Amino acid sequence: MLELITADFMxxxxxxxxxxxxxxxxxxCFVVWRRMAYFGDATAHSALLGVALGLSFDLPxxxxxxxxxxxxxxxxxQLTRRSGFAADTMLGVMSHAALALGxxxxxxxxxxxxxxxxxxxxDILAVSRQDVALIWAAAAILGSLLIWHWRALLTATxxxxxxxxxxxxxxxxxxxxxxxxxxxxxxxxxxxGLLLVTALxxxxxxxxxxxxxxxxxxxMMAAGIGALSTVIGLVLAFLIDAPAGPMIVTSxxxxxxxxxxxxxxxxxA
Amino acid sequence: MxxxxxxxxxxxxxxxxxxxxxxxxxxxxxxxxxxxxxxxxLLGLSGVGVAVRGKQILSGVGLSLYAGQIVTIVGPNGGGKxxxxxxxxxxxxxxxxxxxxxxxxRIGYVPQKxxxxxxxxxxxxxxxxxxxxxxRDTRLAMLERVGAGALAxxxxxxxxxxxxxxxxxxxxxxxxxxxxxxxxxTQGLDQEGTVGFYRLLETLRREExxxxxxxxxxxxxxxxxxxxxxxLNGHVCCAGEPEAVAVHPEYRRLFxxxxxxxxxxxxxxxxxxxx
Numbered sequence: 130m131l132e133l134i135t136a137d138f139m140x141x142x143x144x145x146x147x148x149x150x151x152x153x154x155x156x157x158c159f160v161v162w163r164r165m166a167y168f169g170d171a172t173a174h175s176a177l178l179g180v181a182l183g184l185s186f187d188l189p190x191x192x193x194x195x196x197x198x199x200x201x202x203x204x205x206x207q208l209t210r211r212s213g214f215a216a217d218t219m220l221g222v223m224s225h226a227a228l229a230l231g232x233x234x235x236x237x238x239x240x241x242x243x244x245x246x247x248x249x250x251x252d253i254l255a256v257s258r259q260d261v262a263l264i265w266a267a268a269a270i271l272g273s274l275l276i277w278h279w280r281a282l283l284t285a286t287x288x289x290x291x292x293x294x295x296x297x298x299x300x301x302x303x304x305x306x307x308x309x310x311x312x313x314x315x316x317x318x319x320x321x322g323l324l325l326v327t328a329l330x331x332x333x334x335x336x337x338x339x340x341x342x343x344x345x346x347x348x349m350m351a352a353g354i355g356a357l358s359t360v361i362g363l364v365l366a367f368l369i370d371a372p373a374g375p376m377i378v379t380s381x382x383x384x385x386x387x388x389x390x391x392x393x394x395x396x397x398a
Numbered sequence: 399m400x401x402x403x404x405x406x407x408x409x410x411x412x413x414x415x416x417x418x419x420x421x422x423x424x425x426x427x428x429x430x431x432x433x434x435x436x437x438x439x440l441l442g443l444s445g446v447g448v449a450v451r452g453k454q455i456l457s458g459v460g461l462s463l464y465a466g467q468i469v470t471i472v473g474p475n476g477g478g479k480x481x482x483x484x485x486x487x488x489x490x491x492x493x494x495x496x497x498x499x500x501x502x503x504r505i506g507y508v509p510q511k512x513x514x515x516x517x518x519x520x521x522x523x524x525x526x527x528x529x530x531x532x533x534r535d536t537r538l539a540m541l542e543r544v545g546a547g548a549l550a551x552x553x554x555x556x557x558x559x560x561x562x563x564x565x566x567x568x569x570x571x572x573x574x575x576x577x578x579x580x581x582x583x584t585q586g587l588d589q590e591g592t593v594g595f596y597r598l599l600e601t602l603r604r605e606e607x608x609x610x611x612x613x614x615x616x617x618x619x620x621x622x623x624x625x626x627x628x629x630l631n632g633h634v635c636c637a638g639e640p641e642a643v644a645v646h647p648e649y650r651r652l653f654x655x656x657x658x659x660x661x662x663x664x665x666x667x668x669x670x671x672x673x
């Protein structure tokens with residue numbers, strides 16, 4: 130059994146999951162702070178359209194999903210500013226429209242039998258060596274960008290007028306963050322599938338909140354909790370023969386329960 | 399018609415007072431006559447109009463602010479006071495007019511409120527560190543200076559209104575600003591805190607030549623402390639030296655009740671009278 134757990138596909142899955150967690154954790158903190166959970170959902174749902182795009186033009190799936198998710202981020206950012214609708218209404222419209230369109234588009238692809246379940250719930254056990262390399266490269270780039278703009282992004286998250294008074298450009302920061310999020314969603318989709326992508330952003334960040342006293346600590350803990358949940362989830366999925374993506378999210382949920390309990394106990398003491 | 403007339407009178411006065419006030423700022427004395435970018439001037443507004451979501455909030459606002467000068471904006475709720483500050487920092491686009499800042503002007507901004515999400519863990523000390531390069535000692539000294547020395551390790555989201563104001567002021571001051579933009583900076587401060595705040599403001603402007611543009615509802619203090627008062631109600635109702643504004647008909651119409659008290663306090667603080 131130990132041999133199976135250390136089998137190549139398991140190692141690749143763990144590496145892919147940890148790579149995604151490293152970037153999803155810190156980005157997820159900003160999603161939580163900026164109350165953008167719904168935006169994460171919308172970009173994730175739009176990714177199915179990207180899958181259809183990738184398949185029909187014979188492009189890498191990651192490329193297609195990243196492209197469509199980024200386009201959605203730009204459209205939502207523009208529409209929210211110009212239409213009179215509240216941001217959550219606009220996101221609700223785009224999110225479900227994109228999911229429905231994606232499903233229709235995939236059903237129309239000629240001569241292909243597409244594993245829709247794989248895209249909806251993820252297929253982390255099937256990631257290739259190249260996938261792992263790509264995930265780590267993208268995570269490294271996003272991570273560097275995040276560290277580079279950390280202070281500015283944090284200030285703009287606290288208060289856009291305050292950021293502007295200090296000479297920053299909140300719009301550009303917001304746009305950059307949305308694009309980074311779109312790319313992270315495209316990466317994370319391979320691990321959990323598009324229905325559970327937001328969980329990978331939100332759950333580790335929420336779990337870290339109870340223990341952290343500074344934003345930096347929360348971001349690092351979120352990355353750690355995400356990585357730990359990935360490994361535990363993978364092993365458990367193997368042991369009880371459950372799907373890996375949902376098992377990873379379940380592990381993250383238990384991490385959230387645990388830290389929140391610890392947090393409330395230590396706060397009272 | 400009377401409003402237009404009033405705004406006209408005010409804009410003429412703005413320049414007069416600005417020149418007069420810059421003299422006691424110990425900066426360069428002004429030459430008479432309007433120059434394009436006078437020495438010591440930090441900020442110039444001319445014919446400024448601002449709209450928020452298609453609704454015109456402000457129109458025709460003019461103002462000059464010089465180093466070491468305290469200009470206070472008063473006016474009813476919804477009169478556009480906060481919008482004017484946001485326009486100055488560039489957070490609201492202008493529909494007309496122009497705002498010029500002295501090149502390289504560093505602004506310290508204290509917003510009216512800062513809603514810090516409970517989900518963001520952030521100590522006061524970390525919040526201050528975010529504003530730019532500063533040493534731990536500098537930050538602690540600044541907290542002491544605004545009367546918030548004990549707050550360094552506290553969580554921002556758990557601060558009271560007055561404590562948050564102090565933290566925001568400390569952050570603004572850490573930038574060593576030339577110009578402070580303060581949006582109701584004493585809200586939530588207790589009596590002692592308010593007195594301390596105005597004392598600090600006085601020191602900053604006298605010793606460091608900091609210019610201050612401030613929104614305030616504390617009319618009696620405004621009258622005692624400001625070099626120049628701008629009464630905003632969608633447009634400039636009236637503007638000028640505090641004692642001139644206090645007796646202005648538009649001002650009396652808006653703040654009728656407190657006039658006598660205002661003048662009494664004003665005269666109490668100064669040894670010269672104004673007829």
